[in-house]
Amino acid sequence: MHAGEPPKDYEELIRLIHERHDQMSKTYQKISVFLTQNPNDVAVQSVNAIAERCGIHASSFVRFAQALGYRGFKELQALFQKRLATAAPGFEARVKALETELHTSRDRSETGFLSELVVRDIASLQELLKDIRPEDLTLAAQLLHQADTIYLIGQLRSLPVVQLMRYQLTMIGKRCILLDSAAGFSTYISRTITPRDVLMAVSFRFYAKEVVDIVEEVGARGIDIVAISDSTLSPLAKTARVLFPVPEHDYTFSRSLAAPMCLAQALVVSVAARVQYNNTAPRIPTVTGI
Template identity: 70%
Template sequence: MRQYMQAVDPPKDYEELIRLIHERHDQMSKTYQRISVYLTQNPNEVAVQSVNSIAERCQIHASSFVRFAQALGYKGFKELQVLFQRRLETAAPGFEARLRVLNSELQNREDTSEYSFLHELVLRDIASLQDMLERTSTADLSTAVNLIEKADTVYLIGQLRSSPVVELLRYGLTMLGKRCLLLDAGGGLATHIARTMRPEDLLIAVSFRFYATEVVNVAEEAKTAGVPIVAISDSTLSPIAKTASVLFAVPEHDYTFSRSLAAPMCLVQALTVAVASRLKQADPPRIPTVTGA
């Protein structure tokens, strides 16, 4: 494994490093795969945290991170970390400072009241939303909206924790008059209904760790059938990433119990608003008001 991982010349920038990680991910050991996922999901935290802190978050020994970096041709983890720091320097002005303040505030929390949990979750959501804003490209948004707009039928699939995301998307697109179909796991027919998709349709698949097997399988079958796919997941190493025409990687920041949906919910709302703008609707769609007699 180490012999395969060894790079003659280590990547010189962040983009080259990520490409190399993607190329070698399937051949890596389970530990190295976990390290790869964390690095790709949390580049800002990797830039500002010590290797011991990062290792503790991953529940992997720090020496494994050092060996991982050496296997890619670096002298140690600090040399690899420089690439993440350079990337962060090109982010929005003041972002690094805000991230450091956030990390400090979360780490030094002493209040354990009910309100403190709300406070912590809001802070983490702010970080997630800012991170998504930094990562999401204009080109990907435009391509996704184009696919939604021209699709004959938009199929939606997301299970477990991803379910609220596709439910919100179904609501928005339906109110815009867009034909869409939710591939609901109820009744066990989602996979069979998905096989009726055609290349002129679109599949929007949403899946986060630990990835629902049916969602992954439906995405793979859709790819084989020539159906374009807009995927929303938590990593560029997600199992649905390889099938996607457009991938929105919305990294999840660490939560002790609850994992927030603030960022993916915001993303699908943005897609819906953009589609509405394309359709040039004079008035925003509204839910009909039901009044008593």
């Protein structure tokens, strides 16, 4: 990264980070992801507190800011503080407010663990509702509805999201194929995807290599991709026609799928409304017997 005239506002800064991300060091890429996913927290926390959360030395944040043309991190942070004046509360603020309301803070019992997860999921869902753009939902639903076949791919902890989508899409009569890595044929099957189809991809850090490779290969052929990932800096963002960034926040045990699951179901319900010509109360049939 080479210093130049520094961005004058938050939006320009984020654009510059996206432009330079691929050429950044691993440390700077990690800093970039944190800045883009946690803008409200960046505005109010000290550089030492931010560095501790990232597991990176504070001096790296200073050098990162200088590489973008700022004198130091405080000058970069001022853009986040200006943005915060009109922004909604950040994730951590939502969590604290919910903990206060539900009186679950510092409870280390089994019920306390449950409460902590519920509080964080509620905050994630609130953030999802605030951040997802309606026009992206509409375009994604249209692409999925118009596709001859919807191909689904997700591995590791992303797999449950696409498995649920396969079940629901199948039940509303939409042809879909899960690119299952178990048999080792995912890459070869993905090469049968045509321009009349759509690839639905889900992947979070640390991104499954096969998913990233397939998305890049399919995207290079001009095929529409709808993706759910954790950041606009995700490798899926480069080729996705529609990207839904669902930021992931620190959990004591694991990262929750509540928000991406909710988003995936919203997409399927939107497709169901189009398939059934029913915008009022679309239904996803369920299996009641064998």
